[in-house]
Amino acid sequence: MLEIELLGTEIDYQQAWDYQKRVHAEVVSGSREDTILLLEHSSVYTAGKRTEIHERPTSNVPVIDVDRGGKITWHGPGQIVGYPILRLGDPMDVVAHVRRIEEMLMRVCSEFGVVSEQVDGRSGVWVTHPLPARKIAAIGIRVSQGVTLHGFALNCNNSLDPYHSIVPCGITDATVTTLSQESHRELTPSTVLPILQTHLRELTPIGGNAP
Secondary structure, three states, X not given: OEEEEEEEEEEOHHHHHHHHHHHHHHHHHOOOOEEEEEXXXXXXXXXXOOOOHHHOOOOOXXXXXXXXXXXXXXXXXXXXXXXXXXXXXXXXXXXXXXXXXXXXXHXXXXXXXXXXXXXXXXXXXXXXXXXXXXXXXXXXXXXXXXXXXXXXXXXXXXXXXXXXXXXXXXXXXOEEOOHHHHHOOOOOHXXXXXXXXXXXXXXXXXXXXXX
């Protein structure tokens, strides 16, 4: 079984991180099923392990160091953040796990008429036509004791202004976009969530629940 838990909107990042770690410990111990947390954060930048000092923004928005890979990104209202806390199968294949999340998010985008794809050498989901490439969903995970932490962020109708203060994920030759911008209609997280939840069920084999 896979549990999907909706945490709400304007969720403080540190509070969500503390809860994510608690759920992770329960999944590791076997006292809880694989769980996916879905929420919208209050505005925050998170800096992965490879973020350099000069890449940190100087705005009034909080910057929190996190133990995932990658560089800096932004989370906030209008963006769905998902934390799949899943036990990976054996043998463990983290790259395949990331690719499956990307493919799932691509199917969500297609439900709203947005054609997206994977880009070699870059994580996340991208809209590439017309150029330049635009990231519509970011992914960054960590695995601890065979169970995943962190996850993905899907841009629905969030402002893109916070990205102007950073180089998102350290990529200089691409931009960022949203489902609303690409579909030319207003797509809020509440509109996208039911479709996303349906497609999230496709991640259960990665959690080791498939035969």
